[in-house]
Amino acid sequence: MWKDAMPLARLTEQSSILDQGFYCRPAVEVAKDLLGKVIVHARTAGRIVEVEAYLGVSDLAAHASAGVTARTRVLFGPPGRAYVYLIYGMYDCLNFVAEPDGEAGCVLIRALEPLCGIPLMRRRRPAARRPEDLCSGPGKLTAAMAITRADNGANVTVPGKFVVRRLAEEASLEIDTSTRIGITRCADWPLRFFVSGSSFVSRRAD
DNA sequence: AGTTCGATCGCCT
DNA sequence: GGCGATCGAACTG
Numbered sequence: 001m002w003k004d005a006m007p008l009a010r011l012t013e014q015s016s017i018l019d020q021g022f023y024c025r026p027a028v029e030v031a032k033d034l035l036g037k038v039i040v041h042a043r044t045a046g047r048i049v050e051v052e053a054y055l056g057v058s059d060l061a062a063h064a065s066a067g068v069t070a071r072t073r074v075l076f077g078p079p080g081r082a083y084v085y086l087i088y089g090m091y092d093c094l095n096f097v098a099e100p101d102g103e104a105g106c107v108l109i110r111a112l113e114p115l116c117g118i119p120l121m122r123r124r125r126p127a128a129r130r131p132e133d134l135c136s137g138p139g140k141l142t143a144a145m146a147i148t149r150a151d152n153g154a155n156v157t158v159p160g161k162f163v164v165r166r167l168a169e170e171a172s173l174e175i176d177t178s179t180r181i182g183i184t185r186c187a188d189w190p191l192r193f194f195v196s197g198s199s200f201v202s203r204r205a206d
Numbered sequence: 207a208g209t210t211c212g213a214t215c216g217c218c219t
Numbered sequence: 220g221g222c223g224a225t226c227g228a229a230c231t232g
Contacts, residue, residue, distance in 0.1 A: 088214050089225030139214050
């Protein structure tokens with residue numbers, strides 16, 4: 001318990017960075033394909049087990065529905081960038097921008113299976129009682145990995161402190177679908193995707 | 207310029 | 220299951 005699943009050096013060696021083409025597709029496709037991929041931020045890393053897709057101006061639950069503003073500008077820009085915003089005055093939420101440059105769409109990262117830097121994550125989130133609680137929510141995983149609004153706009157397709165990787169040996173996984181959590185508009189749209197049976201997701205059902 | 211309310215979390219009952 | 224914390228973007232006037 002509370003030990004890393006693998007050393008960061010080995011993870012780096014046995015994986016490759018997702019390129020811009022991966023993100024330059026419809027947000028729903030990118031969302032589903034991000035399951036099983038690994039986010040690396042500085043000394044911490046985790047496997048994505050739960051995401052939600054947010055679409056363009058037609059999706060009233062999406063920030064992009066407000067049009068281009070100072071906050072949403074990155075959503076309308078090139079794919080493969082991080083969109084990080086403050087929610088409820090205290091938590092940062094991480095998204096990756098999808099769709100071609102000029103079109104809005106993104107994927108909210110809702111839960112991770114911690115892989116590297118677990119003791120560090122634990123120090124940042126003392127409230128977590130089990131490793132399963134470390135990154136089981138959008139505000140939890142940013143706290144555990146120290147991802148903040150300073151990372152907003154970061155290009156995660158080029159080598160650096162913040163990237164998303166694909167393992168050379170990717171386990172096949174079954175995907176469950178549900179409605180998105182915590183929203184009121186477009187509440188019945190089935191745009192939440194998570195790894196079936198994972199104990200690291202924020203919730204099992206709606 | 208003032209108000210509203212949210213893509214949450216953790217503690218309380 | 221309920222609620223308070225805490226802040227800034229978006230909307231109203």
